[in-house]
Amino acid sequence: MSIIRRLKNLIGARHPVRMAWHHLKALIAALRYGFPARKLTVIAITGTDGKTTTVAMTAHILHESGIAVGAVSTSFFRIKDKTEENPTHKTSISPFAFQKFLRRCVNAGCTHAVTEISSHGLVQHRNDFLWPAVAAITNISPEHLDYHGTMEQYKKDKAILFRMLKKDGVSVLNADDETYEEYRSIPAGWRIAWSSSHAFASAMNDHDCGFWASDIQETAGGISASLQCNAEEDTWNLQLKIPGLFNLENALCAISCAHAAEVSVDQAVNALGTFPGVPGRLERIDEDQLFAVYVDFTVTPNAYEKTLSAIRATLAPGGRLLVLTGSCGDRMPEKRPVIGKIVSELADVVVVSEDETITEDQHKVIDEVWAGIDQNAVEAHKIFDRREGIRFLLKNAQAGDAVALCGMGACTTMQTREGLRKWDEREVARSLLRQTKETT
CATH class of the missing domain: 3.40.1190.10 (Mur-like, catalytic domain)
Incomplete structure (x- = not known):
């Protein structure tokens, strides 16, 4: 030391x-x-x-x-x-x-x-x-x-x-x-x-x-x-x-x-009136798909509630909200089940996945978010690999739905206990949307 x-x-x-x-x-x-x-x-x-x-x-x-x-x-x-x-x-x-x-x-x-x-x-x-x-x-x-x-x-x-x-x-x-x-x-x-x-x-x-x-x-x-x-x-x-x-x-x-x-x-x-928004802050990803996809730097329980409520307010009758969630590491573990609870109240489908956990064990953080999920209220899945979690949501989204990818925003790297790796949520979403269109 x-x-x-x-x-x-x-x-x-x-x-x-x-x-x-x-x-x-x-x-x-x-x-x-x-x-x-x-x-x-x-x-x-x-x-x-x-x-x-x-x-x-x-x-x-x-x-x-x-x-x-x-x-x-x-x-x-x-x-x-x-x-x-x-x-x-x-x-x-x-x-x-x-x-x-x-x-x-x-x-x-x-x-x-x-x-x-x-x-x-x-x-x-x-x-x-x-x-x-x-x-x-x-x-x-x-x-x-x-x-x-x-x-x-x-x-x-x-x-x-x-x-x-x-x-x-x-x-x-x-x-x-x-x-x-x-x-x-x-x-x-x-x-x-x-x-x-x-x-x-x-x-x-x-x-x-x-x-x-x-x-x-x-x-x-x-x-x-x-x-x-x-x-x-x-x-x-x-x-x-x-x-x-x-x-x-x-x-x-x-x-x-x-x-x-x-x-x-x-x-x-x-x-x-001309403000374009901030990259990674409720940023809409458009590859001509029939549903909305948003990437957002959602970190706090308050932000989850406001962001998901805002997206849900845009849905037409019958539209579903599909959410990717997780939680950052080395910070306030007590908020993780609260995030899980909020997401299960506002989403129709939720995937709990890896996030930027710094020095903490990814599986432990996922389990702590999962503990707050009400599985009677929402269709919920644990998918450790974040890319696969996004792929699952995009494949299951239908016309009129909205997909919210929460947590990473415009970050271009992800820090975990295994080290720093390149990660751009927006580019991942665009790539997977194009792949999904090619296979349908």
Whole structure:
């Protein structure tokens, strides 16, 4: 065992010595790259689910509004109109990689940066010296409790972002979320609240701005709603090309972030009308088959419920929902049977298969998800090989059905205890769809 690993085992995750070390690394990184955040208007977005899409939406709005913007997220890096994959697939990259990216943004002439921020990154000081002008949260639900311990601690750790705000900074809050009252008590220059139900109206004060949606219509091709703002008399027709109520919520958060950056509501709504979505986030795979196929980076129980509900809402009468599921390893094993339970409640056919289990035994993880499956409520199968699990679902899908491949999203590798292997769920699905068509 290496000296560093021994020290990590001896010094707890939140020990003052470890926290000081993390902060020192962040300081050295910021010094190395000349404190680039000082030259940027930074919009920092945290939350349990929806962060990546909200970062992408916000960056898209700013770019379409003529603002030179960079963005960093779990799945991509963006500088102006060029996007590249985040090869680490980590939400909060190391402080050196983070500060280097911000320096690239500055050197490229960006004036704004949109950053996805994780609770781990906040606790471990990876995002120190960021000085956000805007801090936003999408939502919060149980996740990473193996690290944070309790939901209360998880909420406190997320709140670190709002305490990092510049003195005149803007906090963007989800009025429908349990964090709303707690986070709105944290000092900010001003606040913007958003809601998909107008639940916050009675809580508004003279210093607040609020956006809410009504007349919500969902289809397989997207979602539409009437958008209103308590600071404006107009009503806007918001049209998204991607489905799901949760994507409307992401859009409301993105509009609020853009408004905090002085982008007009007209510009934001118009830009979102052309937003193409994020690879691997409820991404539709089309090989001219008679049923819908979606690939989604579904990880948390909350995300499973929202994603599968959104897909089911698009089905015509008689259409079935077929789902591939599993669970990532080395993280919150207690959520696995919960995922199994949710899937068996919302799917008609489910296959439990391998996932990115890191150091854990694949069969053990599959069994823990399987334990939550109600076999009286759903047709359920265990198929260890993920490719074969996908093949089974595609062969059994019929006209009018929908197939949801959950878990891997746009990842291009899969890490298991046997090692790292190439895996692109989208390409696997396309290849198998073509093979299925050739044999029918």
